[in-house]
Amino acid sequence: DRLPEGANMGLSCGNPVALAALREGQTVLDLGSGGGFDVFQAGERVKAAGRVIGVDMTPEMLAKARKNIASYRETTGLDNVEFRLGEIEHLPAADNSVDVVLSNCVINLSPDKAQVWREIFRVLKPGGKAAVSDLALLKPLPDNIRALAAALVGCVAGAILVDASAALLEKTGFSDIKLTPKPGYVQSMQDWNDPLYAEIAALLPQGEDLADYVVSLSIEAFKP
DSSP, rough: OOSSOOOOOOOSSSSSSHTTTOOTOEEEEEESSSSSSHHHHHHHHHHTTTTEEEEOHHHHHHHHHHHTHHHHHHHHHOOOEEEOOOOOTSSSTTTOOEEEEEEHHHHEEEEEOHHHHHHHHOOOEEEEEEEEEEEEESSSOOOOHTTTOOOOOHHTTTTOOOHHEEEHHHTOOOEEEEEEEEEEEHHHHTTOHHHHHHHHTSSSTTTTOGGEEEEEEEEEEOOO
């Protein structure tokens, strides 16, 4: 109820802000910040001494998020958020400058996930935390699903296996890696008759369910 109107665009697949256990005074970077849903929530948690930076790749989305800042200031009395234009493969942030990196259902869309994780590692301070919610695969998708435009838009076709996600994090240098699959998310999408997910599910082999393939994955990892 406290979020600016339009900040929640219904594009989440988890709650990385809760996962991050943010503290007052921290600097936070949100990858693929959209309308500012997670940025504004994080801003209230880090308070006036903290800073939250949202990064998105389109000027149109930045304009939407920046328009919401005035409402956020009025509601909270805080002036601690900003939005920057950039790609998550090339983050507009300095080395070792961020306490926490958030991302909510965005990394699966990148064609170079290894580079995204290298960038997250680069901008985090030593001891900093990545708190990510994303979609991942329990088993490989059929080829006809991977080729479906709706599957890419629905954050399914670009997802990788849970084990592959773990391997990327380890190779990048993260420690204390914790991956928590949350199977209820995809089932909820189907129960709500989301049209994207309905189109994907209709092309699965008979007797199989989208939740057999795709899971919401909570990722926690630290930079040593």
